[in-house]
Amino acid sequence: MESGIVRASADEERLVLRDPDGLSLELVASSTTDPRDPWDSASVPAEYAVRGQHSSVLTVQDPTGTVGVLTEDLGMRIVAEDRDRIRLAAGTGAPGDVVDVVADPAARPGLTAGGTVHHIAFRVPDRQAQEQWRQELVERGHHVTAVLDRQYFTSIYFREPGGVLLEIATDTPGFDVDEPLLELGRSLKLPPWLEPGREAIEHSAARLRLPAENNPALADPDGGGR
Structure with a gap:
């Protein structure tokens, strides 16, 4: 996809660009209310400032299994379908709570290398909630890693049927645990x-x-x- 502005829907536009490694990134302008504070500055007014990650995009050959995991195992819901794109949401469905699954029969499995995303992370408040998710996922037949200490949070990982690596990470102890x-x-x-x-x-x-x-x-x- 070449860089440029793409109208994704009646209430959403995306400015598509690529980073130096070829990774496709999208700056999303949405009419949906976003309660998060803007990252404004003297040179960027609040109305134009980035507010955070809008959504994650999973590109897979066959979306059936991927959508099944997101809805049946992770509790998300389908909120929109448009040609080859299925949009799922958690919580209120506001920006930041959205995952798009894109079907592409020619999609190649991701590699751990420049120009790719290593994993998609979902957040939970603490270790107790994370361990509950791990137990439920294991009971549903997923191969889930042990809880891994990342110093600022703990993580568990598993792959969905399309091959995308998913993480469930805790908010605690937090990135300010060792500095202001x-x-x-x-x-x-x-x-x-x-x-x-x-x-x-x-x-x-x-x-x-x-x-x-x-x-x-x-x-x-x-x-x-x-």
């Missing part, structure tokens, strides 16, 4: 088991530069920002 909320993203944080390789990881990681308006340290010549 307003400091998030200004330094590279590693879990204890990766600290021995910090030098190599820092050397291979791409350098990120935040606009000064998003990082006071950049605007302060004495703040040490770069």
